[in-house]
Amino acid sequence: MTAETTVRPAVRIHGRSAQRKALRALLDGLPTACGRLLLTGEPGLGRTTLLQWAARSFRAGPVLHLGPAPDPDGATVTAGQLLDTLRAAAGESPLLVCVDDAHLWNGPARTALVHAAEHLSGAGRIGLLLSVAADRAVAPDFARLPVVRLDPLAPQRAAALLDDMTDRAAAPAVREQLLAEAEGNPALLAALVRRLSPAELRGHRPLPGPLADAPALTEAAGGAPTGPNAHARDLLLTVAAAVRASDGPDVDAGLVRAALRRLRPAPEPGTRPEPGTHPEPLPAQLALAGDRLRFHSPLVRRTVYATAAPDPRRAVHRALADALESGGHRLPELLHRSWSLSGPAPAPEQAERLAAVAADGTVPASHLLRATAYARAAELTADGAGRAERYTAAAGQALLAGRPEQARPFLVAARRHSAPTAVRGRAELVRGLVELRDGPVGDAHQSLLLAASLLAADAPADAATAAMAAADAAWAAGDLPACLATLAPASPPGATAGATAGAPDHGPPGYDERQESAERHGRTAAHAVAAVSDHRAGMRALLEGRFDRAGAPLRQVVARGRTEHRPEPLLRSAAAALLLGDVDAARGAGARALAAARQLGSEALEPRALEYLAYAELRAGRHPQARAHAEEGLRAALRSGQRNTAAHHRAVLALAASIEEEPDVVAGRVAAALDTARRHGLAQAATLAQWAAARADLGRGRAFDAADRLGLLVLPGPGRGHFAVWRLAVPCFVEAAVLARREEDAREALTDLAGWAAFGADPQAAAQLARCRALLAPPDRADDLYRRALARHDEAGGDFERARTALLYGKWLRRRRRPREARGRLGAALAGFERCGAGVWAAQTRDELRALGAGAHVARAGTPTRLSRLTPQQLRIARHVAEGATNREVALTLAVSTRTVDYHLRKVFAALGVRSRLELARVVGQAEQAGEARRPAGHHEKTGAQP
Incomplete structure (x- = not known):
């Protein structure tokens, strides 16, 4: 430790745009109306920072800060008195009232505060902004107030905050460890950085261990949590200790009770009391849901454990191990037994037992629990090579569990020890796979090539896996020469297993x-x-x-x-x-x-499977289904720390939005995909996103903009798109180029499309080729080519592409004064676009029909309705729910997960302004009776993974 500081205050707030938007809406409304808002989150997430930002941002009137004042006489202010105080402070101006840590007010004062918040409308233009700890936001006092929640920062935002605090001075390995230990908590991240000297921050000296020690955690948590009595303190420590060998944030209450009985014979909180006695209440830091106990705040849980004295900690682990032994939970029992040992000295026998059970596939355990066991075995191992091997195994299991943020520190720990070539090769393999999913793919490519070289002699199958994963990295980067070189027959010997170019990256061999x-x-x-x-x-x-x-x-x-x-x-x-x-x-x-x-x-493979499902639906022209898979895949990728996979899902969502949503939605999807794609070198995701932006331009009649965007992607040159994607965008470019009077460029791109269509890898390519040729053909040939294209569409299927051809054919017929034929083609195009939810293209088709004199009919068909606010997938779900189906039944019908149904149903409720399934049924029924709602394509068919 040194007195030299290595951290400075962040110059801006990171990752809180949604929360600031909600606060800004409150502030902007105060000149004309009152408002109230409740900010909640665990300690250290920035509630106070946001209150201070709101106070600085408010310019329309005074700002009043209220805190819990001492009350020696026992008198408590009433809601009426508080409102009178606020009116007086406001005068004739709007007033912003900020109350930080409102949960610290005593009970009567909190009640008065909440009642005052509910009656602000009679007090003038007053805005009340409260902040409370996360475990108190759902308390009865605050339950009726509108809530804005603060979650831990996403990895990207936490990294930006760290760079801001340190002026990017942290060494890469140090940066990874700081971010992993902070778990997205800004206050903890700042406390960890403050611990380090400049030499430690830059990687010139080893980091102190543990990095998140008791003082740092206590600082971030705002103090060391305590219980009201010895039994409550034992309960808090037992739950905190039990979570260390659990797969999630909660633990079995029965296990905790059994451990507490071994610690001290006392009645447990929450148990049925003996006659004439009363159970002790749970400490405020804990919640009981069913038979599971958990901390409201992960930071508080870590602080409880870190601030406990060593002897009580060991005693709790010993009690938990004894309780688990009788239940046959071998791996958690061994973990707790290892943590009950005294001192940091190696324990080879304990390490061997832990590693052996972690490697035993017959023992039921999650990848995450196996990672914890391997890491603990490494800590207890005496020799450096053994430690490196077990830390590498822990990293492999963390990767399989979808936790790259945990895999990286294990790899750093493994690197500190000398190890055989094969062990170093497996570590590089894991490192490369981590970067392939959540880092620059150029770095991943180099790590994986190094792994292939190190593993070639002793583990040829693992070497082949590394080489093929390197091809994945080159594929993602759009590096065709590197991809071909890696796929060449001269790759490392023993190519018997592993990933393939364009296929999902694998977990490390030998660890599943x-x-x-x-x-x-x-x-x-x-x-x-x-x-x-x-x-x-x-x-x-x-x-x-x-x-x-x-x-x-x-x-x-x-x-x-x-x-x-x-x-x-x-x-x-x-x-x-x-x-x-x-x-x-x-x-x-x-x-x-x-x-x-x-x-x-x-967890690592789930988002990749959803990625392939989304791509398959896109290629089939089923954009609503592609969107459903991509939305679920995006959530899964973000949960498992796979930002690169998330970028691919965002690109799919951008492509889906390009046919059915407003321009700002498309722009947001594209920007989100490109944000990661550009930083991590993901040429494939970037090309898909740019194609989506151009297709949105084309759908809205901005042909020149579309041609400019697409020309960079499909025409030869340094900016050409990804080698496996740009051909798919050629039909869009030809259409835009013809409209923009760039026929020569269109003809040049058409040559490549012809070769692609001949291969037969794209079911739509032959029809698209005929359509493109029709766009460029003289009038005496175009008619036949359009008909040929429509016939090919009938063979290939896909409403969207067929409707696009019908639209172009209808435009061509109208301009040649063949109105009857044009109306038929345009009517078919409109029906196709409406079936697949292509709203922007349907609007373009209606304009063409109006030009033919079909204005009244088209206006009725295109009139916005209440249900038209929903996407096609949301409309499907709304109809099923309105018919009385449960979320599980809807999921089975549409071949999606119940999580997807839950997510879309929340969106439906918000879009329609309903609060119950009964209200939803009434809205849908009224729309049906009025003939407002159109049925999406395949309403009577199952959609999703299987046709």
């Missing part, structure tokens, strides 16, 4: 114990060898433009996937099917991969 079995040898191994070999050959041929040689091996990969049950080979099958244009096979393999990943508890 539930898949470690004899089936990895013999027939299954041969099956894997053939699948990877075929995928390599097909991918390389495709990238070299030898389409005639690519089809057969890729079809073999798809065929083998039909008999698979593991998520990784299924995702390879889905990737190959997409390359072949077999969207039905891709949907089937993706859905089975999703089910397999969920069954295995692999």
Whole structure:
């Protein structure tokens, strides 16, 4: 420690745009009306900072800060008196009243404060802004107030805050550890940085351990939490200790009670009292839901554990281990037993037992719990090589659990010790896979190539996995030469398993114990060898433009996937099917991969499976279904710390929004995708997002803007889009270029589209090619080409692309004074756009119909209605719920998860302004009776992963 400071106050607030928007709305409304708002969040998340920001931002009148004043006489202010005080302070001006930590007021004062908040309308133009701790926001005193919640900062925002505080002085490894320890809590992040000297921050000296020590946690939490008596303190410490060997933030209340009985024979809070006695209430820091106990605040939980004395901590762990031993919970028991040891000295026998059980696939345990066990085994291991190996294993398990923020510190710990080449190779493999999902893909490529080199001699199969994951990184970066070089037959020997270009990145080999079995040898191994070999050959041929040689091996990969049950080979099958244009096979393999990943508890693979499902729906022209999968995939990717995968889902959402939403929605989706794509070098996601922006321009008639955007993507040059994506955007470019009088550019792009269509990998390409040729053809040939394009659409399916062709054909017919034929084509286009929810294209079609004299009918069809605020997927869900279906029944019908239904239903309630399912049924019923609501495409059909 040193007195030298390494942290400075952040110059701006990070990651609170939604909360500031809500506060700004309150402030902006005060000149004409009253308002009230409740800010809540755990300690350290910035409630006080936001109150101070609101006070500085308010310019329309005075700001009054209220705090809990001492009351020696016991007298309590009433709501009426408080309102009189506020009126007097306001005078003739609007008044902003800020009350920080309102939960610290005594009970009567809180009641008066809340009653005053509810009667502000009679007091003038007064805004009341309260902040309370997260565990008190739902208390009866505050339950009726509108709430703005503060969550931990997202990794990207926390990283920006850290850079702001340190002027980007932190070494990369130090930066990773600080962010992992802070868990998105700004106050804790600042406290951790304050601990470090400049030499420690820059990585020139080892970091102190533990990094988040008791003083830092206490500082961030605003003090050390305590219970009212010894039993409450034991309860708090027992729950905090039990969570360390739990898969989530809560623990079994029965386990806690059993451990407490071993600590001291006293009645437990929440248990049924003996006759004539009363149970002790739970401490305010805890919540009991069913049979699960948890802390309201993770920071408070960590502070309770860190501030406890060593002897009571060890005693609690010993009691928990004894309680778990009788229940047969082997891995948690061993963990608690290891934490009950005295002193930091190595314990080789305990380390061996922990590592052995963590590696035993027959022991039921999550990847996250295995990661904790490996890390604890590493701490107890004496030799450096053994420590490096076990920290690497812990990182691999954290990666499989979808926790890259935990994998990175384990890798840093592994690097501190010398280790055999194979162990260093596996560490680089894990590091590369972490970066592939959540970091610059150029860095991932180099780490994975290094891993392949280190593993080549001792672990050739692992080397092949690393090499193929390196191809994934090159694919994501749009680096065609690197991708081809990695896929070449001269790759490291023993290419028998692993990832494939365009397929999902894998967990590290040897660490997914539930898949470690004899089936990895013999027939299954041969099956894997053939699948990877075929995928390599097909991918390389495709990238070299030898389409005639690519089809057969890729079809073999798809065929083998039909008999698979593991998520990784299924995702390879889905990737190959997409390359072949077999969207039905891709949907089937993706859905089975999703089910397999969920069954295995692999948080890391779930968002990737949803990514392939979303791509398959996009390729089939089913934008609402693609959007549903991408929304769920985005949430899963963010939960598992996969920002790169999240960028791909955001790009899909941008493409879906480009046909059905307002320009600002499209712009927001595109900006969100490009934010990560540009920083991490994700050329594929960037190309998809830019295509979405251009397609939105084209849909709104801005052909020149669309042609300019798309020209950079599809025409030869340094700015050309991703090699696997730009051809998909060529039809949009040809249409925009023709409208912008750039026919020569359109013809140049058409040559590439013809070769792509001949390969047959895109079911829409042949029809799109005929449409593009019609746009460029003389009048005597265009008619036949448009008809040929529509016939090809009938074969390929897909409402959106067929409707686009019908729209262009209808425009062409109208301009050649063939109104009857034009009306028929345009009417079919309008119906197609409405079926697939392409609102902006439907509006363009209505304009064409009005030009033909169909104005009255078209106006009725396009009149905005209450239900027209909903997206097609939201409308489907609203109809099913209105018919009495439960969320689970809706999920089964639409082949999506119940989480997706819950998410969309909240959006429906907000969009329609309803508060119950009964109100929703009434709104939908009234719309049906009035003939307002249109049914989306496939309303009577199941949608989702399977046709």
